[in-house]
Amino acid sequence: MASQDWMNKDFYAALGVSKNASAEEIKSAYRKLARKYHPDRNPGDSAAETKFKDVSEAYSVLKDEQERKQYDAIRSMSGGARFTPGSGGGFEDIFSGVFGQGARGGAQYSSMGDTPGFEDILKNMFGQGAPQPNGPAGFGGFGRRPERGHDVKASAKLTFRQAVDGATITLNVNGKPVTARIPQGVATGQKIRLKGKGNPGLNGGQNGDLLVDVTVESHPVYELHGHDVHITVPVSFDEAALGAIIDVPVIDGESVKVKIPAGSSTGKKMRVRGKGLHGANGIVGDMFVHLTVIVPALEDLSDDARRAIEEYRQAMEHHDPRAEFTKMARI
Numbered sequence: 001m002a003s004q005d006w007m008n009k010d011f012y013a014a015l016g017v018s019k020n021a022s023a024e025e026i027k028s029a030y031r032k033l034a035r036k037y038h039p040d041r042n043p044g045d046s047a048a049e050t051k052f053k054d055v056s057e058a059y060s061v062l063k064d065e066q067e068r069k070q071y072d073a074i075r076s077m078s079g080g081a082r083f084t085p086g087s088g089g090g091f092e093d094i095f096s097g098v099f100g101q102g103a104r105g106g107a108q109y110s111s112m113g114d115t116p117g118f119e120d121i122l123k124n125m126f127g128q129g130a131p132q133p134n135g136p137a138g139f140g141g142f143g144r145r146p147e148r149g150h151d152v153k154a155s156a157k158l159t160f161r162q163a164v165d166g167a168t169i170t171l172n173v174n175g176k177p178v179t180a181r182i183p184q185g186v187a188t189g190q191k192i193r194l195k196g197k198g199n200p201g202l203n204g205g206q207n208g209d210l211l212v213d214v215t216v217e218s219h220p221v222y223e224l225h226g227h228d229v230h231i232t233v234p235v236s237f238d239e240a241a242l243g244a245i246i247d248v249p250v251i252d253g254e255s256v257k258v259k260i261p262a263g264s265s266t267g268k269k270m271r272v273r274g275k276g277l278h279g280a281n282g283i284v285g286d287m288f289v290h291l292t293v294i295v296p297a298l299e300d301l302s303d304d305a306r307r308a309i310e311e312y313r314q315a316m317e318h319h320d321p322r323a324e325f326t327k328m329a330r331i
Helices: 004-008 011-015 023-037 046-062 065-078 091-099 118-126 160-165 237-242 303-315 323-329
Strands: 152-158 167-173 176-182 191-194 210-216 222-225 228-236 244-249 255-260 269-272 287-294
Touching: 004 065, 011 023, 011 046, 023 046, 046 065, 152 160, 152 167, 152 176, 160 167, 160 210, 160 222, 167 210, 176 191, 176 210, 228 237, 228 244, 237 244, 237 287, 255 269, 255 287
Parallel strands: 152 210, 228 287
Antiparallel strands: 167 176, 191 210, 222 228, 244 255, 269 287
């Protein structure tokens, strides 16, 4: 708790460190001085005992982040002023320097006799006394205003099915397991913000968020491009040549009928709308069907099938399937 005699004491000087010293520097300085002036090492030495008490008091304040902030705030308000309870200078001298003509509202404080504490002065200035350590932010908070926790970044590798359906996964965040709900329809490269799953806030502040960078594992059939799904479907020679209606599996486990135009070749692409990923905010991707014409192995052909293919070759002997290809190669 802040004390009015903090005004008279330079805790940084007591430890021999600068005002901007880090917590580690403060701890190191204290340990060194505490060993030097410890009563066990200086029996009967009253000066060493006093020094030991001074460095212990200084460390007890500066090691605590919030008390250090309060101490720095009180010292900065004083502008280097000093007062001694019971002497001529009181807190009103300090506030006269801050506000111009003494404490606001004409409140007067006698420096003779019982000198009012710092909290008493704030009570008269602000109406309800000095703010409590976890009280509202503002002038009197002395660094205790609520602070939002930092966001934390993490990565998650999902199976294709987890990306499609959504999943509850466990992530390792700062060495601790954190359960996260991944919504359906996420895709590689997407970042998911999970509210309140980051570092805790300070002084009643909100927790930070957890930012999850998503990677989706490959699938043997489907390929994701954002919320669109691409699938390569094998078709027979006759289906490609004469056209057909085939069943194509969809990511939801069902299937959809797709019409193959007559004269299709490998690489032909068709769009089936609304059969992609169902993402957040009503986003629905499409499914793109890519054809690849499958030619049966020679040993799999029956005699009739082989004769039919030979007859087809004879019938198409004047057709060159590479004519346009050869022409473009000469450009």
